[in-house]
Amino acid sequence: MTHASRDTIVSIILLLFCGFLIWAGYQIRDPQFGELPPAAWPRGVTWVLTVFCLIFFVQSLMADRARGSDAVADPAADRGPGLGGWFRYYYNPIVCLALYFAFLATLPYFGTLIGGALLVFALLSFLGGVTPRLIALHAVIAVVSVGVMWALFTFGLRVLLPRGELIPGI
Amino acid sequence: MIVENILTAVVELATVKTLLLMSVGAMAGLLAGSIPGFTIAMAIVLTLPFTFGMEAAQGIAVMIGVYVGGLSGGLMSGILIGIPGTPSSVATTFDGFPMARGGDPGYALGLGVWSSFFGGIIATVLLVLIAPQLAKVGLEFQPWDYFALIFFALTVTASLAGDNMIKGLISGALGLIIACVGEDDINGVERFAFGNDFLGEGFAFLPVLIGLFAFSQLMSDVRDTGKARQSLTDMGDVRVRIEHKRAIRTIVSDWINLVRSSLIGVFTGVLPAAGSAISNILAYDQAKKASPTPERFGTGHPGGIIAPEAANNATAGGALITMMALGIPGDIVTAVMIGALLIHDVVPSPAFISEQPTIAYAIFIAFFFANFLVLILQTGALRGFVLVTRVKMYVLASIILVYCGIGVFSLNNITNDMWTLAIFGVVGYVMRTLKFPLAPMILGVVLGPIAERWLSRSLALSTDVTEFVTHPWSLFFLIASLFSIGFSWYQKDRGRKVWTLWYAPLLMLALTVPLFMMGGTVRPVLAGILILWAGWMLVHLPKNTRALTSRETPS
Numbered sequence: 001m002t003h004a005s006r007d008t009i010v011s012i013i014l015l016l017f018c019g020f021l022i023w024a025g026y027q028i029r030d031p032q033f034g035e036l037p038p039a040a041w042p043r044g045v046t047w048v049l050t051v052f053c054l055i056f057f058v059q060s061l062m063a064d065r066a067r068g069s070d071a072v073a074d075p076a077a078d079r080g081p082g083l084g085g086w087f088r089y090y091y092n093p094i095v096c097l098a099l100y101f102a103f104l105a106t107l108p109y110f111g112t113l114i115g116g117a118l119l120v121f122a123l124l125s126f127l128g129g130v131t132p133r134l135i136a137l138h139a140v141i142a143v144v145s146v147g148v149m150w151a152l153f154t155f156g157l158r159v160l161l162p163r164g165e166l167i168p169g170i
Numbered sequence: 171m172i173v174e175n176i177l178t179a180v181v182e183l184a185t186v187k188t189l190l191l192m193s194v195g196a197m198a199g200l201l202a203g204s205i206p207g208f209t210i211a212m213a214i215v216l217t218l219p220f221t222f223g224m225e226a227a228q229g230i231a232v233m234i235g236v237y238v239g240g241l242s243g244g245l246m247s248g249i250l251i252g253i254p255g256t257p258s259s260v261a262t263t264f265d266g267f268p269m270a271r272g273g274d275p276g277y278a279l280g281l282g283v284w285s286s287f288f289g290g291i292i293a294t295v296l297l298v299l300i301a302p303q304l305a306k307v308g309l310e311f312q313p314w315d316y317f318a319l320i321f322f323a324l325t326v327t328a329s330l331a332g333d334n335m336i337k338g339l340i341s342g343a344l345g346l347i348i349a350c351v352g353e354d355d356i357n358g359v360e361r362f363a364f365g366n367d368f369l370g371e372g373f374a375f376l377p378v379l380i381g382l383f384a385f386s387q388l389m390s391d392v393r394d395t396g397k398a399r400q401s402l403t404d405m406g407d408v409r410v411r412i413e414h415k416r417a418i419r420t421i422v423s424d425w426i427n428l429v430r431s432s433l434i435g436v437f438t439g440v441l442p443a444a445g446s447a448i449s450n451i452l453a454y455d456q457a458k459k460a461s462p463t464p465e466r467f468g469t470g471h472p473g474g475i476i477a478p479e480a481a482n483n484a485t486a487g488g489a490l491i492t493m494m495a496l497g498i499p500g501d502i503v504t505a506v507m508i509g510a511l512l513i514h515d516v517v518p519s520p521a522f523i524s525e526q527p528t529i530a531y532a533i534f535i536a537f538f539f540a541n542f543l544v545l546i547l548q549t550g551a552l553r554g555f556v557l558v559t560r561v562k563m564y565v566l567a568s569i570i571l572v573y574c575g576i577g578v579f580s581l582n583n584i585t586n587d588m589w590t591l592a593i594f595g596v597v598g599y600v601m602r603t604l605k606f607p608l609a610p611m612i613l614g615v616v617l618g619p620i621a622e623r624w625l626s627r628s629l630a631l632s633t634d635v636t637e638f639v640t641h642p643w644s645l646f647f648l649i650a651s652l653f654s655i656g657f658s659w660y661q662k663d664r665g666r667k668v669w670t671l672w673y674a675p676l677l678m679l680a681l682t683v684p685l686f687m688m689g690g691t692v693r694p695v696l697a698g699i700l701i702l703w704a705g706w707m708l709v710h711l712p713k714n715t716r717a718l719t720s721r722e723t724p725s
Contacts (some may be wrong), residue, residue: 028362
């Protein structure tokens with residue numbers, strides 16, 4: 001039996017997304033004025049996207065068939081099998097993104113200066129490793145880099161960066 | 171008038187503050203260019219937040235500094251360690267690295283630095299001469315023509331797609347969809363918002379851009395812990411003195427190579443989607459073919475450094491010609507610049523030079539200044555750049571991630587933009603992983619709303635869709651769009667399949683129709699020349715077909 005390649009799975013997801021967009025395109029209110037209704041352009045683009053996705057789907061299926069039984073679920077990946085292998089392979093980006101989202105979620109509490117410094121420190125320690133020397137180095141890099149950035153935007157560019165409840169002044 | 175505009179632009183830019191800012195931009199570009207894996211587009215994207223508070227001309231000048239710096243920066247790592255900092259310096263390594271390894275790094279760097287400079291200056295002259303003339307044509311445009319022009323720019327996504335065209339087209343269409351989210355500009359009706367306030371606001375261009383390009387790139391850079399902990403380059407403590415006099419003498423004596431390569435660069439830059447990554451290799455190839463000693467290329471031949479470096483800097487001038495004369499991006503960098511102009515409420519269009527002469531001429535002058543600044547910085551701070559590129563990737567990535575967030579916040583002072591950044595960072599990373607090109611998506615985001623606006627204006631004037639083919643410029647761009655869509659296949663099959671022999675003559679013949687429709691004297695004459703040229707190609711078609719067929723089926 002031929003396994004579906006990654007491209008085929010992606011094309012199916014994209015087609016489902018197109019279906020959703022087509023439905024969403026018909027939910028757009030028509031104000032009944034103007035020659036180009038607000039829904040016309042998004043609907044047109046959605047149909048164009050759907051055609052492209054269909055072509056991609058057919059191409060992927062044909063490529064799968066051409067590969068036959070030798071096809072694997074993801075020929076490009078050089079990672080271990082299963083969900084565990086996938087998670088290990090993308091571990092760094094996943095953790096970095098999680099840290100970034102945590103920074104955004106806690107921004108109202110910590111503010112840009114403290115939150116930013118904590119984020120840089122956390123990223124540096126996660127990616128660079130943790131030894132007493134590195135912790136000290138990362139702390140210095142985090143404080144100096146975010147401090148300079150904060151000062152540059154606050155005083156140089158007059159941007160009122162988000163402040164936190166923890167220390168209301170910064 | 172031109173002199174007056176140039177003088178106004180010089181006054182605008184020749185201030186200590188602007189020159190200082192441009193120098194910082196050029197330095198940032200040089201650094202980004204010298205770091206393998208960092209793209210010029212990324213450097214420009216990261217510079218954008220700093221330009222919000224500046225005047226439009228000043229902001230664009232800073233970005234041009236980054237652009238020119240980035241193009242020139244790639245030569246340092248290419249010559250010193252054999253790894254090009256950017257794709258635009260790939261061909262420089264062919265002869266630059268052997269020359270440096272052979273004990274002449276100062277001479278190699280001198281050739282690179284001065285060729286970049288001269289290439290940039292030649293491109294500036296052409297930019298000043300050609301862009302305003304080309305822009306005069308734009309004054310004839312009506313809404314139908316504008317829409318067709320933007321449509322043509324959108325079809326360029328097919329050429330930007332690289333190996334997998336369908337993925338590029340999907341990426342471009344997704345960009346158009348992203349631009350639709352939120353209130354529409356014309357009627358103020360919410361689209362794809364589902365009652366959600368965050369979606370109802372729509373996505374600001376900059377967070378989307380930084381998320382897709384920079385954020386996702388950083389995620390890719392840190393995926394492998396081992397690589398993330400390595401220094402950006404392994405350039406040692408370089409103590410090289412650039413040999414200026416010797417390099418200039420060589421370049422002057424090889425001026426034909428310099429001019430030819432610069433022209434190749436400008437021409438490649440003018441073509442949508444064909445950037446400096448292509449021009450440097452094309453120029454190198456031509457220099458080798460024209461050289462009396464082609465066998466010496468690849469062993470440290472001066473001509474092998476002059477050609478790619480002159481071409482890649484000149485490409486920037488070509489891309490700027492397209493951007494300024496027609497208001498469409500020639501490459502991803504000019505797409506970002508168009509986005510930056512939009513942030514400053516300047517809408518790039520064919521009428522841009524006549525409506526915004528100060529900004530337009532500031533771009534010309536900034537491009538000219540930037541070449542001087544880069545030359546000075548490269549000469550004076552070579553060792554400094556090399557030292558900075560020894561920073562470890564994870565350190566730089568961690569700091570830039572936070573900078574991205576702060577930078578996008580400064581656009582509208584709302585934290586929603588920071589969430590948009592993170593969301594599109596994920597989208598960009600997923601797309602990179604699935605091998606979808608990001609450049610078409612950026613084009614879609616930038617050009618989508620402009621296309622819709624012109625379509626709406628066209629239909630407001632007349633609901634008769636035949637207007638799109640009865641207006642000569644509109645027809646011209648629609649024909650160009652049709653051939654642009656097929657260009658990727660043409661490039662792939664050229665020299666291998668018989669149908670490609672029909673592509674150029676058919677394009678020429680098709681374009682003669684709108685040219686004749688335009689009337690006057692010059693354009694019908696041009697159409698006549700195209701007919702003769704196409705006829706000449708068609709006469710030779712059977713011979714070329716036989717040659718190709720015999721190559722396809724060797725006995």
